[in-house]
Amino acid sequence: MNLPREIRTERLLLRRWTRSDRSPFAELNSDKRVMEHFPAVLTRAGSDELVDRIEAHFERHGFGLWAVEVVDQVPFIGFVGLAVPSFEAHFTPCVEIGWRLALKSWGRGYATEAARACLAFAFERAGMDALVAMTVPENIRSRRVMERLGMTHDPADDFDHPTLPDRRRHVLYRLNRPTPLSRLSPRVP
Numbered sequence: 001m002n003l004p005r006e007i008r009t010e011r012l013l014l015r016r017w018t019r020s021d022r023s024p025f026a027e028l029n030s031d032k033r034v035m036e037h038f039p040a041v042l043t044r045a046g047s048d049e050l051v052d053r054i055e056a057h058f059e060r061h062g063f064g065l066w067a068v069e070v071v072d073q074v075p076f077i078g079f080v081g082l083a084v085p086s087f088e089a090h091f092t093p094c095v096e097i098g099w100r101l102a103l104k105s106w107g108r109g110y111a112t113e114a115a116r117a118c119l120a121f122a123f124e125r126a127g128m129d130a131l132v133a134m135t136v137p138e139n140i141r142s143r144r145v146m147e148r149l150g151m152t153h154d155p156a157d158d159f160d161h162p163t164l165p166d167r168r169r170h171v172l173y174r175l176n177r178p179t180p181l182s183r184l185s186p187r188v189p
């Protein structure tokens with residue numbers, strides 16, 4: 001399948017990672033506000049390892065967590081993209097949509113704008129049938145992005161995250177590929 005390497009939106013470029021993204025990524029991963037809902041902030045080494053894993057995911061699947069830049073303004077603000085979870089749960093195998101932005105880039109609609117482009121990539125270019133998103137119940141900002149995308153939450157899907165040390169409870173949101181209008185059966189008069 002011939003998948004685009006980059007995605008352009010009105011304000012953003014979603015692209016593969018470069019060496020120069022590593023330092024600002026380590027900075028946002030060391031920020032307690034950004035990492036409030038994760039088990040811990042990341043060290044520089046931990047942040048670099050995460051970039052290595054993201055790059056390996058791109059090589060394996062042809063898509064991943066894209067580095068996001070604000071065109072002509074900020075060369076790197078974080079990531080938004082798609083990932084295949086490496087753990088097993090009642091909803092796997094699946095593709096997850098996720099995001100992590102530097103604090104100064106919150107409150108501008110960047111996460112939702114980038115995520116909408118990822119939905120179009122997933123459903124219109126990569127032929128995916130469904131996506132999930134997950135977070136802890138308290139991560140209201142992230143849940144609001146999921147809801148703005150039209151994702152829905154069924155409490156019966158909530159789960160204890162198997163790879164976290166405390167197996168923290170997570171909420172799961174789902175979105176199916178929309179049915180094209182042309183495939184809907186005509187209404188009976």
Ligand SMILES: CC(C)(COP(=O)(O)OP(=O)(O)OC[C@H]1O[C@@H](n2cnc3c(N)ncnc32)[C@H](O)[C@@H]1OP(=O)(O)O)[C@@H](O)C(=O)NCCC(=O)NCCS
Pocket residue numbers: 033034035037098099100101102105106107108109110111112113134135136139141142145
């Ligand atoms: C989750 C996260 C990406 C959400 O970021 P965000 O900036 O709140 O989300 P959006 O990009 O959708 O922006 C929406 C906000 O921008 C505002 N906004 C400003 N200009 C806008 C514009 N031109 N278009 C759309 N929204 C705009 C909206 O009003 C909204 O503000 P509000 O939060 O005060 O209601 C961010 O909080 C984050 O990186 N958190 C840390 C990492 C994390 O927890 N990731 C998820 C783990 S599962």
